[in-house]
Amino acid sequence: MNSIAKALLSRPEISALVMLILVIIGFSLYAPQFLTYANMRVTFFAFPELGIVVLGVGILMIAGEFDLSVGSVFALSPLVMVIAVGRWGFDPFVAIAIGFLVALFVGYLNGWITLQFSIPSFVTTLGMMFMVRSVAVVLSGGFPPPFPVDFPIGIFVADLGLFRASMLWFAGFAVVLAVMLHFSNLGNWIYATGGQPQAASDMGINTRRVKLFCFMLCSFLAGFAGMVTTFRLKSALPALGEGVELQAIAAAVIGGTSLMGGIGSVIGFIVGTGLIRVIDNGLVMARIDANWFKFAIGALTILAVILNMWVRRRARAMH
Amino acid sequence: MTTEILHEHAQPKREFVTPSANALIRCEALEKWYGSVHALTGIDFHAEPGEIVGLVGDNGAGKSTLIKILSGAEQQTSGRIFFDGKEVRLTSPKVAMHLGIETIYQYTAMVPQMSIARNMFIGREPLTGFRIGGIGLMDQRAMVEHATRSMTNIDLTRRSPNTTVEELSGGQRQAVAIARAMYFKSKLLILDEPTNHLSVKETNKVLDYVASLKEQGIGSIFISHNLHHIYPIADRIVAMARGAKIADIRKTDTSIDDMTDMIV
Numbered sequence: 145m146n147s148i149a150k151a152l153l154s155r156p157e158i159s160a161l162v163m164l165i166l167v168i169i170g171f172s173l174y175a176p177q178f179l180t181y182a183n184m185r186v187t188f189f190a191f192p193e194l195g196i197v198v199l200g201v202g203i204l205m206i207a208g209e210f211d212l213s214v215g216s217v218f219a220l221s222p223l224v225m226v227i228a229v230g231r232w233g234f235d236p237f238v239a240i241a242i243g244f245l246v247a248l249f250v251g252y253l254n255g256w257i258t259l260q261f262s263i264p265s266f267v268t269t270l271g272m273m274f275m276v277r278s279v280a281v282v283l284s285g286g287f288p289p290p291f292p293v294d295f296p297i298g299i300f301v302a303d304l305g306l307f308r309a310s311m312l313w314f315a316g317f318a319v320v321l322a323v324m325l326h327f328s329n330l331g332n333w334i335y336a337t338g339g340q341p342q343a344a345s346d347m348g349i350n351t352r353r354v355k356l357f358c359f360m361l362c363s364f365l366a367g368f369a370g371m372v373t374t375f376r377l378k379s380a381l382p383a384l385g386e387g388v389e390l391q392a393i394a395a396a397v398i399g400g401t402s403l404m405g406g407i408g409s410v411i412g413f414i415v416g417t418g419l420i421r422v423i424d425n426g427l428v429m430a431r432i433d434a435n436w437f438k439f440a441i442g443a444l445t446i447l448a449v450i451l452n453m454w455v456r457r458r459a460r461a462m463h
Numbered sequence: 464m465t466t467e468i469l470h471e472h473a474q475p476k477r478e479f480v481t482p483s484a485n486a487l488i489r490c491e492a493l494e495k496w497y498g499s500v501h502a503l504t505g506i507d508f509h510a511e512p513g514e515i516v517g518l519v520g521d522n523g524a525g526k527s528t529l530i531k532i533l534s535g536a537e538q539q540t541s542g543r544i545f546f547d548g549k550e551v552r553l554t555s556p557k558v559a560m561h562l563g564i565e566t567i568y569q570y571t572a573m574v575p576q577m578s579i580a581r582n583m584f585i586g587r588e589p590l591t592g593f594r595i596g597g598i599g600l601m602d603q604r605a606m607v608e609h610a611t612r613s614m615t616n617i618d619l620t621r622r623s624p625n626t627t628v629e630e631l632s633g634g635q636r637q638a639v640a641i642a643r644a645m646y647f648k649s650k651l652l653i654l655d656e657p658t659n660h661l662s663v664k665e666t667n668k669v670l671d672y673v674a675s676l677k678e679q680g681i682g683s684i685f686i687s688h689n690l691h692h693i694y695p696i697a698d699r700i701v702a703m704a705r706g707a708k709i710a711d712i713r714k715t716d717t718s719i720d721d722m723t724d725m726i727v
C-alpha cells in the first residue's frame with residue numbers, strides 16, 4: 145500500500161493527470177456543451193499543434209536546456225516552405241524538406257552557440273526568438289505570401305471526424321519519442337546529461353552531442369507543428385506561433401518536467417498540453433471571459449511546480 | 464627542466480618506490496598546465512596489480528588532476544602512460560573504462576534523479592538486439608537484475624534498484640559507485656576522496672569495500688586529505704605537494720607518525 149502510494153507520489157505527471165480529470169469533470173458539469181462531439185473536435189484539432197512543440201521543448205528541458213525560439217521557428221519554417229513553392233517554384237515536397245532544414249538549422253545554431261560559448265540557452269534562444277521572427281517578417285514582406293494549391297495538405301490535416309490527421313502525427317511522434325526517452329540508451333543519456341552533466345561526461349557520454357541532438361529535435365518539431373497549423377489555415381502568417389514558446393514550457397512544467405533538467409516524461413507532456421487546451425476551450429464553453437485563459441495557465445504553472453516539490457519531498461520521506 | 468620542489472621533510476627522491484616490471488599502470492614525467500597554472504610538474508606514478516595506493520596531499524596539490532588524466536577525463540600536456548605494459552593514450556573516459564580503469568569522482572559520481580539501476584549502466588546500457596548506430600532499446604530487465612545482485616554485494620538489500628539515487632545517503636551512493644566498478648570488472652579503481660562528508664561508520668564501510676576489492680585482485684588508488692583514513696588499508700602511500708611527488712613509500716617501511724612527519 146505504502147509502496148503504491150509512493151510510486152504514485154513520485155510520478156509528478158500523476159498529479160497533473162488527476163488535475164486534468166478534475167478540470168474536465170468541472171467543465172462538463174458547468175457547461176453542458178463541453179463534452180459534445182462538436183466541441184471535442186475543436187479541442188482535438190488544436191491539441192496536436194501545441195502538443196508536437198511540447199514534445200520537443202520537454203525533451204530539451206530534460207536534457208537541461210531551454211528553447212524560447214520555437215514560436216518563431218513555428219512561423220519561419222512554414223513561411224519558407226510556402227515561399228519556396230510560390231515564389232521560387234520548388235516542388236511542394238522539396239519545399240517541405242526545405243522547411244524542415246530551416247528548422248533544423250535554427251536548432252543547430254541554438255545548440256552550437258550555447259555549447260561553444262558556454263552561455264545559458266535561455267539567452268541564446270531568446271536572441272534567436274527575435275532574430276528568427278524578424279527574418280520571417282522580412283521574408284513575408286509584411287503580408288502573407290500566396291498559398292499554393294498543390295501542397296499535400298491532406299497528409300497533415302485531413303479531417304478524420306473526431307480529429308485531424310495531425311493527431312495521428314502527434315501520436316506517432318509521441319510513441320517514437322516515448323520509446324526513445326524511456327526505453328533506449330539515448331534516453332538514459334538525455335536524463336543523465338540533464339540531471340548531472342559532470343557525472344554523465346565522466347561516464348563517457350558526449351553531453352554536447354546529446355544536447356545538440358535535443359536542440360535540433362526540438363526545433364524540427366516546432367517547424368513541423370508550424371507547418372500543420374499553416375496547412376490548416378491555408379495561409380503562412382509571419383506572426384504565427386507568438387507566445388507558443390511560453391505555452392509549451394508551461395505545458396511541460398505542468399506535466400511535471402523539472403526546470404533544472406533530468407526529470408520529465410512523455411505522459412507528462414501530453415497531460416500538460418491537454419490541461420492547457422482543455423482550459424482554453426472550457427473557458428469559452430463556460431462563457432467565461434476568454435482573457436482569463438492566460439491567468440489560469442499562469443496560476444496552474446506555479447501551482448504545478450509547488451505541488452511537484454512538495455510531492456517529491458513527501459515521496460522521499462516515505463522510505 | 465621540471466622544477467624540483469624541495470621539501471624540508473620530504474623523502475629523498477632516490478628512496479621512492481620504483482615500479483615492478485609488470486606494473487598495472489605506470490606514468491612517466493606527467494606534466495599538466497591549466498593555462499598558466501602548472502598543476503603537475505612532471506610526476507612519476509605507478510600502481511601494481513591488486514595494490515592499494517593511498518594518494519595524499521594538501522588542497523591544490525594536484526591529486527585530482529593526476530587521477531583525471533589516468534581516468535581519461537583530462538589529457539596531460541606531456542608525459543607517457545603505460546597500462547598493462549603497453550603505452551596508452553587515454554583520450555576519453557570511454558577509452559580508460561574500456562581498459563578497465565573505473566573512477567569514482569570527487570563530487571559527482573551519480574545522477575541523483577535517476578534510479579540505481581539506470582545509474583549503474585550510464586553510457587554502458589545493455590541493449591536488446593536491434594540497434595542503429597549504437598542506439599537501441601535497453602535491456603531493462605537485465606539492468607534491474609544485475610543492479611539487484613550488485614546491491615547485495617554492498618549490503619543494500621533493503622532498497623529497490625528502482626530507487627532514485629537522491630534517496631540514498633552519501634555513503635550508500637559511494638557504495639553504489641563502488642558496486643558499479645565491481646560489476647564492470649575493473650582492474651584499477653580510482654577513488655577521489657570517497658569518504659568526504661561521510662560519517663565514521665560510512666567511511667569504515669567504504670574502506671571495507673576497497674579492501675575487499677583487493678582480495679579480488681583489483682588495484683585501487685585512493686585519494687584522501689586524511690592519512691588516517693587510508694593508512695589502515697593502503698599498501699603504499701604517495702604524497703604530493705604543489706604538483707610534484709614528495710614521498711612514495713611502502714607502509715611496511717614506515718609508521719603513521721613517520722609518515723605524518725614526512726608529509727606535513
Ligand SMILES: Nc1ncnc2c1ncn2[C@@H]1O[C@H](COP(=O)(O)OP(=O)(O)OP(=O)(O)O)[C@@H](O)[C@H]1O
Pocket residue numbers: 497498500501502520521522523524525526527528529688
Ligand atoms: N580546470 C582547471 N582549470 C584551471 N586550473 C585548475 C583546473 N583544475 C585544477 N586546477 C588547478 O590545478 C591545481 C591542482 O588542482 P587539483 O584539483 O588537482 O588539486 P587536489 O590535490 O585534487 O586538491 P583538493 O584536495 O582540494 O581536491 C590547483 O592549483 C587548481 O587550482
Ligand SMILES: [Mg+2]
Pocket residue numbers: 526527528569655
Ligand atoms: Mg581534488
